Amino acid sequence: MTVWAGSTVTMLVLAGILPDFQLQSAHGDSATRIAITAALGAGAFGVLSAVVWPLLVRLLLLVPALVLGLLVFFLNGSLLLVALRINPSGQSEVAPETAVMVAAVMSAVASATGGALAVRDDDAYRRRLYRLADRRRGAHPPCPSAPGTVVVQLDGVGHDVITDAVRKGLMPTVGRWLAAGDGRRPTHRLTPWRTDWSSQTGASQLGILHGSTFDVPAFRWYEKEHREVMVCNRPTSAAELQRRAVERTGDGGLLTVDGASRGNLFSGGADEQALVLSIAARRRGRENRSRAGYFAYFSDPANAVRTALSFCAEVGREIAQSTRARARKQRPRVGRGGLYPFVRAFATVVERDVVVAAVMGDLLAGRTAVYADLVAYDEVAHHSGPRSRDTEKVLQRLDRSLALIEKVAEHAPRPYRIVVLSDHGQSPGETFRARYGLTLGQLVRAGCGLPVPRKAERTHSGTEARAAVRAALRRPVEERGEHHRPSRRRSEPIVLASGNLGLISFPDVPHRMTKEEIDARHPALLPTLANHPGIGFLLVRSEEHGGVVLGAYGAEIPLDRLDEQPGPLTVFGPGAADAVRRTHAFPHTADIMVNSWYEPAEGEVLAFEEQIGSHGGLGGAQARPFLLSPLELPAPAGDGEELAGAEHVHRVLRRWLSESNGPQVPLAEAEQDRRAA
Structure with missing residues (x-):
């Protein structure tokens, strides 16, 4: 009744302000009649929003999800026109364009009123949040008393970044958990961990969720036997990587026991999946719920309007920030035009x-394990820099999301332990192209004696957000040379970039080439790359030593001597030699692996992509993510032990889940149970 009254007052106020919105006849009506007309119109609009809107959204799931977001205003305005048309008073009149505005304001006011009232009543608050995620409590068995675990991945947030954000007061929720400076006892511990050489979401999240990072040398790489480029954020590649990991480990993943996977590249073996890229390539059906999260959220018209308004505001914010950066001639800087503001x-x-919203529903449904990825920081940091004012604003909003999840957990039917982690960090620095006027691909062509175009071409910039947008629009991720058929002549090398990591492959040679073979074919290539000031080191296979690291001034260090003679790896710190040796053993490591220059004092690298905050290789903060865990859980690493690699993080999380809910179900047993059911 209060929400109805608030909507009625809102409609009366808007009718008095907007000239194209009338609630009375041309001859005039009494105040009572106008009030009745407004009340009836607001009531009809509320009923249509509650009943018709979810049906419309379910039908519109047949169109790309991003288009659904753009249709929000039109649909909401149409419902208001219908509500006024069926109004028994017959006195209301509104122009279609004004109806859109009136409907948006009324939905926002109704949402705010209902939310404010529901917060005062635990049961009402619980029911309201439950509706947002479209869960049916009766479909699930009673929740066990053992605590559940929700893991939130803050994509790209490094250990140093979150530490500084807490110190500056940008993330008060995380600061409260760590009891930073407020005299209270902490509830969580912050632990850094080290990634593999491939410091990017594809490798890290595959390792965390499925326990294997084997044969993921980069964000994108060329597989000679299949003659195609694998890209971690392409749905077909993600599905194949997940299949390989499951086959290697013999286990379905971290979330096989009553788990939910939200917004991730991989499923983790969860039964409940929404916005998961590895299932986006399947034919749409009951088992494919990769876009179920869109319906769960947009089925509430107030959510749809609020998100659409915030979307428009964020587009305007990005345009203003990029314009200010250009006016100040800020350096380093990359292009932020085109579709980027919308991405x-x-x-x-x-x-x-x-x-x-999906995580909120999972908590209120009492699920055992939830893993969700929030990619906001990673996307903005790529273009604005890891420590820019733009990213600080994003960190503040992410902290509010954590606070909301914490609040909902208090109303869940079972206790929950909130774990927050990142999959990698980001290292700052200008692009290789900006500093030297050519791309890595052009430098390779010059070393091979091939013609070099005068104008440097931009390199693909692959991020999780772009993959999510493409999945929402049902557009595949395309890569140049992804299906390469070598001709009779020697084909040109394929050069791919993953942040500050470059991969060079010769597609006409079926095996991984050795240094001796490369020197025989292109004598100037390896010296040209190794002696370039923008390149830190190379990894190549060797007939004599098995594998060698090459550096400037003729440095050539066999892999088995890197511990006592790190050579060009010295500046990259502890763990670099182990990471390089491990990648060398992968079946699909490129003919030449190239890591960019690294400046330890400033922590800067040179990205081979168009990014001023990058990750994917060795050097700086990109290889130092964090794990924030409750103190009630055992320490993730012992005294003096380093948390090294995503597979190690997987084992830690699995141990925590097993201690709370018993051993996780092996893949074969899970399949048998599913078939029997």
Whole structure:
């Protein structure tokens, strides 16, 4: 009744302000009649929003999800026109364009009123949040008393970044958990961990969720036997990587026991999946719920309007920030035009809101394990820098999302332990192209004696947000040379970039080439690369030593001597030699692996992509993510022990889940149980 009254007052106020919105006849009506007309119109609009809107959204799931977001205003305005048309008083009149505005304001007011009232009543608050995620409590068995675990991945947030954010007061929720400076006892511990050489979401999240990072040398790489480029954020590649990991480990994943996967590249073996890239390539059916999260969220018209308004505001914010950066001639800087403002808004608003709402529903449904990825920071940091004012604003909003999840957990039917982690960090620095005027691909062509175009071409910039947008639009991720058929002549090398890691492959040679073979074919290539000031080191296979690291001034260090003679790896710190040796053993390691220059004092690298905050190789903060865990859980690493690699993080999380809910179900047994059911 209070929400209805608030909507009625809102409609009366808007009718008095907007000239194209009338609630009375041309001859005039009494105040009582106008009030009745407004009440009837508001009531009809509320009923249509509650009953018709979810049906419309379910039908519109047949269209791309991003288009659904753009249709929000039109659909909401149409419902208001219908509500006024069926109004028994017959006195209301509104122009279609004004109806859109009136409907948006009324939905926002109704949402705010209902939310404010529901917070005062635990049961009402619980029911309201439950509706947001479209869960049916009766479909699940009673919740066990053992605590559940929700893991939130803050994509790309390094250990140093979150530490500084807490110190500056940008993340008060995390600061309260760590009891930073407020005299209270902490509830969580912050632990850094070290990634593999491939410091990117594809490798890290595959290792965390499925326990294997084997044969993931980079974000994108060329597989000679299949003659195609694998890209971690392409749905078909993600599905294949997940299949390989399951086959290697013999286990379905971290979330096989009553788990939910939200906004991730991989499923983790969860039964409940939404916005998961590895299942986006399947034919749509009951088992494919990769876009179920969109319906769960947009079925509430107030959510749809609020997210659409925030989306538009974020687009405007990005345009203003990029314009200010250009006016100040800020350096380093990359292009932020074209569709990027919309990609950023999708990552920082739409994807965040939908994933957080899905997690809220999982908590209130009492699920055992939930893993969700929020990609907002990673997307903005690529273009604005890891420590820019733009990213600080994103960190503040992510902290509010954590606070909301914590609040919902208090109303869940079982206790929950909130774990927050990142999959990698980001290292700052200008692009290789900006500093030297040519791309890595052009430098390779010069070393091979091939013609070099005068104009440097831009390199693909692959991020999780762009993959999510493409999945929402049902557009595949395309890579140049992804299906390469070598001709009779020697084909040109394929050069791929993954942040500050470059991969060079010769597609006409079926095996991984050795240094001796490369020197015989292109004598100047390896010296040209190794002696370039923008390159830190190379990894190549060797007939004599098995594998060698090459550096400037003729440095050539066999892999088995790196511990006592690190050579060009010295500046990259502890763990670099182990990471390089491990990657060398992968079946699909490129003919030449190239890691960019690294400046330890400033922590800067040179990205081979168009990014001023990058990750993917060795050097700086990109290889130092964090794990934030409750103190009630055992320490993730013993005294003096380093948490090294995503597979190690997987074992830690699995141990925590097993201690709370018993051993996780092996893949074969899970399949048998599913078939029997």
